[in-house]
Structure formats: structure tokens, C-alpha cells
Amino acid sequence: MGQPVLTSAAIVMCVHGAQAAVWTSAARVRIAGSAVLCTGDAATLSACPAQPPCLALHLAGANRVFASGRALAIGVSPLQHRPTSQGLVVHTQERVRVI
Numbered sequence: 001m002g003q004p005v006l007t008s009a010a011i012v013m014c015v016h017g018a019q020a021a022v023w024t025s026a027a028r029v030r031i032a033g034s035a036v037l038c039t040g041d042a043a044t045l046s047a048c049p050a051q052p053p054c055l056a057l058h059l060a061g062a063n064r065v066f067a068s069g070r071a072l073a074i075g076v077s078p079l080q081h082r083p084t085s086q087g088l089v090v091h092t093q094e095r096v097r098v099i
């Protein structure tokens with residue numbers, strides 16, 4: 001069934017409850033009026049209460065669906081150098097799903 005595509009309207013948090021600010025670079029592709037997120041787009045955190053705090057989340061990409069040459073974001077995965085930087089997608093659109 002696939003995963004829902006993340007858009008700029010998605011609510012993404014680190015596991016410590018801080019909400020990430022997401023910035024898209026594929027503003028021409030929209031779902032329900034919101035620009036899609038792609039791998040490499042920024043998901044930055046400024047209020048993580050953990051010590052040391054999470055500063056950013058990595059967006060996980062779809063295997064075969066791209067916008068502006070980059071994979072559409074379908075989830076959040078921890079940074080490789082920092083496995084504790086786990087993220088959660090709390091809310092996103094449900095109309096478009098990809099594998």
C-alpha cells in the first residue's frame with residue numbers, strides 16, 4: 001500500500017517531542033496545496049529538550065518516485081552518525097502514497 005508522501009504541511013517530531021521545521025525545495029509539486037518534501041530537504045529542530053539536543057532529522061525517500069530529481073520523502077530515519085536522532089511523523093496527508 002505504500003507510505004504517505006510528506007509535504008510541507010506534515011508534522012514531524014523527534015522522539016523527545018520537539019517539532020521540526022521542514023523546508024522544501026520542490027515547491028512546484030504539490031499535494032492538496034502543500035509542496036512535497038524530498039530527501040535532502042531540511043527538517044531542523046530548535047527546541048529538543050534532550051542533552052545533547054537533536055538538531056535535524058533525516059527524511060527517508062521513496063524508491064521510485066522523484067520530484068526535481070530527488071526522491072519524495074515518505075518518512076523520517078535517524079542520522080547515521082547519531083542513532084538517537086530518531087523521528088516520528090505525527091501527521092501528513094493521506095491522499096498520495098508511494099513505495
Ligand SMILES: [Zn+2]
Pocket residue numbers: 014015016017018048049050053054
Ligand atoms: Zn530530540
